[in-house]
Amino acid sequence: MTSQPTGNQHPPEQQEMPLVEHLLELRNRLLKMVLAVVICFAVIYPFANELYLWLSQPLRELLPVGQTMIATDVTSPFFAPLKLALVVALFAAIPIILYQLWSFVAPGLYAHEKRLAFPLLFTSVLLFYAGAAFAYFVVFPLVFGFFTAIGPEGIVELPDISSYLNFVLKMFFAFGVAFEIPIATVLLILTGATTPEDLAAKRPYVVVACFIIGMLLTPPDIISQTLLAVPMWVLFEFGIIFGRLARRDKDAPEQDESASE
Template identity: 60%
Template sequence: MSEVKPEQSAAPLISHLMELRNRLLQAVMAVAVIFLGLVYFANDIYYFVAEPLTSRLPEGTSMIATDVATPFFTPIKLTIVLSIFLAMPYLLYQAWGFIAPGLYQHEKRLIAPLVFFSAVLFYGGIAFAYYVVFPLAFQFFTSVAPEGVTIATDISSYLDFVLKLFFAFGLAFEIPIATLLLCWTGATTPAQLKAKRPYIVVAAFVIGMLLTPPDIISQTMLAIPMLLLFELGLLFSRFYVKKSTEDEDASEVQ
């Protein structure tokens, strides 16, 4: 048996690291290009994101900036995050291009659509938060302010608040992908998930309570989509049940 030289074993590792570096650079370049195209409209973008709150503020009130540099840096921060969001399909493509060569053919057929639909679901979660949850939540918050209290939200605090909710809803909408992956890897089965449905219902409302503002409307409006998405993932999970070793070997031979 011929002895493998250290130089030969190190060569593939260096090759993978070089490819990883190149793909990371391409991802950063994509985000930078989008950012440069959007930075001129940073204030307009912030105005659009703040509209669910500003349109519901009491007459004569407005948002404020408590720091000197906040009016400049807050829209820039939002534009950077938006650039990452918009570049997400390309970022996922780069991640897919890096891991795909190490996958079997049947794994590629399963993961490729998951990568696409994960981006679609993430965008769907963000859109749901902006168009459905924010109007109801901010209407609730502005209507329960004690008498004599003037609502004047800091623009930086508002951005941090909505970004947390964007990420929360975006990740929550990935439930079908998580369900499919759990069944595909053999961690669980559709039958086992169906048996645990009552616990999942309770967990959805608990997560909704933790991730949303402290009102029953926002909590319910996150929990119900999570449950519907779980049922959707459960429906399709039967196509992603882990194969036995013999079946995998046979499919690879074919």
Template identity: 60%
Template sequence: MSDQKPELDQEMPLVSHLTELRTRLLRCVAAIFLIFACLFYFAQKIYTLVSAPLRQYLPEGATMIATDVASPFLTPFKLTMVVALFLAMPVILHQVWGFIAPGLYKHEKRIAMPLLVSSILLFYAGMAFAYFLVFPLIFHFFASVTPEGVSMMTDISSYLDFVMTLFFAFGVAFEIPVAVVLLIWIGVVNVEYLKRIRPYVIIGCFVVGMILTPPDIFSQTLLAVPMWLLFEVGLLFGSMIRKRGDHPEDEAGDSSEPPQPPAPLS
């Protein structure tokens, strides 16, 4: 029976939980600032790298501009902080795992740990997809539709806000397999239902692609098709697991104490 219950199946005081949570949050913050301290010296180069997809499509002789006095310093500073947060995600997830793992059954850990790891890998993959494939298409389109007599000279702060939004959007979009598996695992939906609504999902992928990309069918398809394929991947892995509660060890009646015999009749 010991394999059918959480490894640390004992009650902890609320103060102990809060103390552990504070400790793990402090470790996450420390990891972020440590990475930031190491990257701060390269802040200008990091911004140069991130702005490369736009700068290659600027008209000859045009450059990016800074309209605020402090933008040349604050914009690379903010970008470096965001990069430090992204790079610290493995540490953050490790702390999250350390906090929730003692309350999970062993079979739940076999599912939860791959989900945690795959979520960060998929988020990185979504950002890479945006940087190497989507950004060149978007900025080439914007440069090609610039009206005659207008010089395309983008503000560095506005550019950072734009690309950070797209990075986050594509990173979240690539979490579709994890979301599908979680929904199936906790019993919100089942594989048969998701298969029935597949046509609506495909339409939704193209709607999202239309919103996040320029108004041309090629770039919309470039986002919508991967989202649809990721949905199918989620269905594939979701069909391999049983929803939470189907395991005998998840039943409410399964406790570590043996059942008590009925009281004798008087």
């Protein structure tokens, strides 16, 4: 006797669609993503110079009195704020971009998959923003303080605005991605690639890997490497905890289905 599907096991809502319709739907979603970035850029660009001053404040306030940042290229005063405004617009549009992606794939998911996927999607956005905020408010003051303090006497520090922007964007990306470790851990557990017990047993190797990644993604100083490695390890531990909870939630519908049979 075939059991009826439970409330969490209904087939996907989306009926089988021709490939052309899928491509048209994807095109419309992509156009909405691009439009969201363009609108955010149009709103942010008038404040690009003020935004750059705010971004460079952790370094500028550590420079000796009378020293400031410079532009070594003729076009840098224009392109550096422009690049920053575009990146900030992309960051600001991430929720809309992810919502469009979610709207495209959600009709093909089961109810219990949606219940897990949406919280993971929402949490991944918050964690990325949290990583960027951690870099700006915690890492930058310590790292720039270290670099400005160890310079040899007689050397005038005049940081280039384009080089500084490239550096901080790299740091934002590194810390934003590093803060996604709990999401990656939960996904590995949910897909069956590993288990919380296996990950916990590999903890010593993970700690070493965190410091290696910190060494590769940050400047060659122990402060920034440690400030990236330690949060990565802590987030890994949170990922194991949440992975156990997510696996328990995932197994619940399967147990209900077995009981109904």
